Amino acid sequence: MSPEILSALGAIVGEERVLTDAESAARYGADWTRVHSPAPAAVVLPGSVEEVQELVRLAARQGLAVVPSGGRTGLSGGAVACRGELVLALDRMNAIDDFNPVERTVRCGAGVVTEQLQQFAEERELFYPVDFASAGSSQIGGNISTNAGGIKVIRHGMTRDWVAGLKLVTGTGELLDLNRGLVKNNAGYDLRQLVIGAEGTLGVVVEATMRLARPPKDPAVLVLGVPDMASIMDVLAAYQGRMDLQAFEFFSELALQKVVEHQGLQRPFDTPAAYYALLEFEQVSDADMEQAMALFEHCVEQGWVLDGVISQSVAQALSLWRLREDISETISRWTPYKNDISTTVSKVPAFLAEVESVVNGAYPDFEIVWFGHIGDGNVHLNVLKPDALPMAEFQQRCGEVSRWVFEIVQRYGGSVSAEHGVGLLKKDYLLYSRSALEVDLMRQIKRAFDPEGIMNPGKIFD
Ligand SMILES: O=C(O)CC[C@@H](O)C(=O)O
Numbered sequence: 001m002s003p004e005i006l007s008a009l010g011a012i013v014g015e016e017r018v019l020t021d022a023e024s025a026a027r028y029g030a031d032w033t034r035v036h037s038p039a040p041a042a043v044v045l046p047g048s049v050e051e052v053q054e055l056v057r058l059a060a061r062q063g064l065a066v067v068p069s070g071g072r073t074g075l076s077g078g079a080v081a082c083r084g085e086l087v088l089a090l091d092r093m094n095a096i097d098d099f100n101p102v103e104r105t106v107r108c109g110a111g112v113v114t115e116q117l118q119q120f121a122e123e124r125e126l127f128y129p130v131d132f133a134s135a136g137s138s139q140i141g142g143n144i145s146t147n148a149g150g151i152k153v154i155r156h157g158m159t160r161d162w163v164a165g166l167k168l169v170t171g172t173g174e175l176l177d178l179n180r181g182l183v184k185n186n187a188g189y190d191l192r193q194l195v196i197g198a199e200g201t202l203g204v205v206v207e208a209t210m211r212l213a214r215p216p217k218d219p220a221v222l223v224l225g226v227p228d229m230a231s232i233m234d235v236l237a238a239y240q241g242r243m244d245l246q247a248f249e250f251f252s253e254l255a256l257q258k259v260v261e262h263q264g265l266q267r268p269f270d271t272p273a274a275y276y277a278l279l280e281f282e283q284v285s286d287a288d289m290e291q292a293m294a295l296f297e298h299c300v301e302q303g304w305v306l307d308g309v310i311s312q313s314v315a316q317a318l319s320l321w322r323l324r325e326d327i328s329e330t331i332s333r334w335t336p337y338k339n340d341i342s343t344t345v346s347k348v349p350a351f352l353a354e355v356e357s358v359v360n361g362a363y364p365d366f367e368i369v370w371f372g373h374i375g376d377g378n379v380h381l382n383v384l385k386p387d388a389l390p391m392a393e394f395q396q397r398c399g400e401v402s403r404w405v406f407e408i409v410q411r412y413g414g415s416v417s418a419e420h421g422v423g424l425l426k427k428d429y430l431l432y433s434r435s436a437l438e439v440d441l442m443r444q445i446k447r448a449f450d451p452e453g454i455m456n457p458g459k460i461f462d
């Protein structure tokens with residue numbers, strides 16, 4: 001980057017907030033994927049909406065690509081800067097204010113960390129329900145840009161359901177104030193929803209008004225051993241027929257083994273099972289626990305459940321959750337090849353049987369870890385890299401098999417990215433989930449928001 005541009009950036013945010021050292025480049029140019037080498041030209045840390053606008057205007061004039069950067073916990077390379085881009089990190093814009101107890105809304109800067117919002121809500125006896133293992137690092141702006149999902153989607157939906165309004169700096173540096181907290185607003189297209197999940201390709205999300213909920217009452221956690229996928233669906237249908245579940249997750253025996261071994265956790269019970277389902281439900285009254293136990297007995301009688309354990313305390317509920325929540329971090333040491341695929345819930349057993357037969361046939365020598373949000377029809381398929389295999393060869397073999405997996409996804413009308421977004425890693429596969437016309441319309445929409453093509457170029461599509 002030329003000294004003139006660097007000094008122009010410094011004039012906007014202050015010289016000390018323009019970072020070009022190798023350590024900052026490595027830190028701000030990467031996300032939790034470790035596939036591309038970070039190589040941003042510079043990192044800037046703006047402190048206000050106006051500064052973001054000025055930075056984007058400067059970038060548009062200079063034809064400089066901009067990568068908006070939050071907590072960089074993404075798993076598809078959406079926040080990776082590997083081609084000399086300007087990284088615009090929102091860390092400093094982390095104020096929470098304008099709490100409104102009547103609306104149950106609060107205004108967040110894009111750099112507010114998810115856990116910070118969760119704590120803010122808790123202190124006011126409210127609840128921010130979008131939750132996932134990376135909540136301690138991920139930021140609201142990034143959550144919005146990826147429409148983050150997580151472990152409570154079955155009950156509370158995804159991030160888009162909690163955004164009452166947002167402000168976006170477009171690719172020309174203009175500011176859009178979208179929806180302004182309105183509950184009802186049918187005056188034309190909902191551009192707010194278009195921005196949510198756009199992975200920074202339409203502009204920089206700089207602020208959002210988030211909705212809060214009432215906290216769940218005495219949540220209890222149930223972990224069940226299940227012999228096969230069809231039985232998981234029978235268990236889901238049985239419980240959902242009678243109760244409003246807060247979560248319905250699953251993991252395989254291999255996932256459990258890895259997490260128990262590496263996190264020093266206890267197995268939930270001794271009986272081995274092919275899969276485990278984790279359910280969470282509220283205990284509004286004693287009747288809820290009675291209902292859950294009656295359903296448990298019914299599922300055992302039907303042969304859908306082999307064994308189970310129910311939390312007796314908050315601490316036990318948390319440690320049961322760790323069996324599921326710690327999987328992704330545990331297996332990260334094997335640099336897994338990740339697929340985050342979905343179909344409609346009822347099709348999951350047939351879909352998974354097909355995917356499993358392709359994957360097991362193609363990778364007889366690789367360990368495959370299955371887990372995910374089975375109640376949403378979303379599974380995480382992680383292929384672990386054998387230590388001795390070079391990364392490039394591993395990526396190439398997995399890439400070939402991915403095509404076969406995505407052909408199955410396509411036949412089932414599913415998604416090649418259920419919740420992690422497309423970023424750099426899944427863009428070659430977008431057409432397995434979206435029609436050519438849809439992608440063409442996306443490109444036209446991008447041009448309308450970002451005529452110079454500077455906003456996170458090369459992400460989602462080329
Ligand atoms: O690492 C993964 O594949 C999934 C990460 C995350 O979405 C989860 O559900 O734990």
Ligand SMILES: [Zn+2]
Nearest residue numbers: 150372380419
């Ligand atoms: Zn997930």
